[in-house]
Amino acid sequence: ILSFPSFSQQAAHFESWKAKQTVHLKNVLSDPALEDYDVNYYELDLSADNTSNYIEGSGIVFGEVSVPSVDTLVVELDANLMVDSVWLDNSSVTYLHQNDKVYAVPVSPYNQGMHFSLRVFYHGTPDGGLFNEQYIPFITPYITYTLSEPFHAFEWFPCKQDLTDKADSVCVKITTSNDLKAGSNGVLRNTYTIDANTVCYEWFSGHPTDFYLISLSIGPYEEFNQYAHPAGLSDSVFIQNYVYDLSSYSLGDVEETAGLIELFSELYGMYPFADEKYGHCMAPLSGGMEHQTMTTLGYFETILIAHELAHQWFGDYLTCGTWQDIWINEGFASYSEYITNQNLVSQAEADAWMLDAHSYAKEEPQGSVYVPITEVNDEMRIFSMQLSYKKGAALVHMIRYLIDDDDMFYAMLRDYIQTFANSTATGEDFKIFASNYTGIDFTDFFNEWYYGEGFxxxxxxxxxxxxxxxxxxxxxxxxxxxxxxxxxxxxxxxxxxxxxxxxxxxxxxxxxxxxxxxxxxxxxxxxxxxxxxxxxxxxxxxxxGNFEHASNTFVYPNPCRNEIRIQYDNTQSIEYSLFDSSMRMITNGELNGPNDNIKMNSYDQGIYFLRLNSKEGSKIYKIVKN
Ligand SMILES: [Zn+2]
CATH class of the missing domain: 2.60.40.1910 (Immunoglobulin-like)
Structure with missing residues (x-):
């Protein structure tokens, strides 16, 4: 007998898997020499199947030298993988593989502006980043899939793990058994037969792509395809799903995807990768991962689909500039769950979502949304459900409240996305952008809610x-x-x-x-x-109304002229506050003994309120000054 976990339980924990991996790298570049070039293009050519997570093949980094001269070119690749050979511009070169880096030594130095192609042939069984698992034993098939966020890409392919250096384009070729399908980023440019049992899937995306958004998924998939028709697009958006099977259990809410693409295209601007596709590869995750144009997803549930789809705008097209600023990705993707409920379900459902988000956020009363530099190697902290997701969404909701004009709020989001498209942004970038766009100064808001703690x-x-x-x-x-x-x-x-x-x-x-x-x-x-x-x-x-007397306390004369006297017959201390008729406090202090007075001679004639606070409580007296 199998017990199927309920979707709602899974949703409550969705993406918690992101935190399950171990820490390998810091937020900063693992070797300063990685800054010597800009990445233009990645090309992976890997053989794998769904019986293990063994891979073999090559990865190419095309780059452009950005410093005066380099005599060593560096890429990151886990020391756990075996390097077979390294080629620079089609010539075999001397290399060193240590500290999770491959150092390739060109015959002569490369100067600024020169392009290079660094190809690493390698094989092995990754100890992270690429997995071979099954969602439900004996029911769903084994799938080989990747999960690189935040810094696990180097565990399965040679790369430069720098959020701010997107590749301009990406090609992923996967050679596998011909009873399997392999999904990846962009369009399936080619499928060609290698031999009687083997086929190669060649995927290509011409859109700038961050290292952690490159993916593959291999399994005995069925294909379930649809189209979205966003307003303003003469063509349609191809939705390509690699699913376990075509049963309603597997497909779940998958048909909601088209409507969500249409909704988000209306609110956030056209789906950024409409010329290629959107899609899902099912994989044994308890949530999903927003791989660019091809989300890896555990199951099809509307809010989960919406979250990962929203990342295509907030996370993929526009990416957080540092892991400290994960709010740029997760805050907005999480708030898109609220927006989905508000637009496609009901305001009551959206209200319930926000109430729930607030109760999560309150579990971290000392937490900030901005990830402190001291905690940025802690993946549990980066992907804190309470802070990065739920409190992050609450911040976007409050920004909407401060703008107090939904048309302006969405127009600002569209302009923000276009401004930082194909690039990265930090929370600070958003603050400055939003302040300039709306004329509202968000400085205090960010100091209190983003960098500050609690509520x-x-x-x-x-x-x-x-x-x-x-x-x-x-x-x-x-x-x-x-x-x-x-x-x-x-x-x-x-x-x-x-x-x-x-x-x-x-x-x-x-x-x-x-x-x-x-x-x-x-x-x-x-x-x-x-x-x-x-x-x-x-x-x-x-x-x-009647503020004339509290028990055993006398405030007199009333009306008064030069002073009011306060007489009371106990010995506890009493604090007083005097307010004008607009309830602006004009003076306050502590009464000096049980027969004190407050000078009124410098005040205008009119109505005043005197509040007395003691341990017994608070009482307000209406005072008339003549
Ligand atoms: Zn997310």
């Missing part, structure tokens, strides 16, 4: 007379971020029915407000529509 808790005290008066106090979950200055919405529910929601600036730990609503209010809610990642503290209703 705020808002508490509210309110009362009403002719106006509604309320005071908001803010605490935060991390002492490193003592204040969040995002404006907050308050919703006033009327006794007679109906409500009004108003957005107020909130940039002090304790801040007082008044608003004239002309109706009796029955309750006040903080951030009712859940725009802000926050906790709700206490909400205290202090009453209406």
């Amino acid at each position: 705020p808790t808002y508490s509210l005290s309110w009362w009403q007379a002719d106006s509604v008066y309320f005071e908001v106090s803010q605490t935060t979950s991390s002492s490193n971020t003592p204040l969040f200055t995002i404006p907050v919405e308050f919703t006033f529910n009327y006794t007679a029915g109906g409500d009004t929601t108003i957005r107020f600036e909130n940039n002090q730990q304790i801040q007082s407000y008044s608003v004239m609503l002309g109706q009796e209010v029955s309750s006040v809610e903080i951030d009712k529509y859940n725009w802000i990642l926050n906790n709700e503290g206490s909400i205290n209703y202090l009453g209406t």
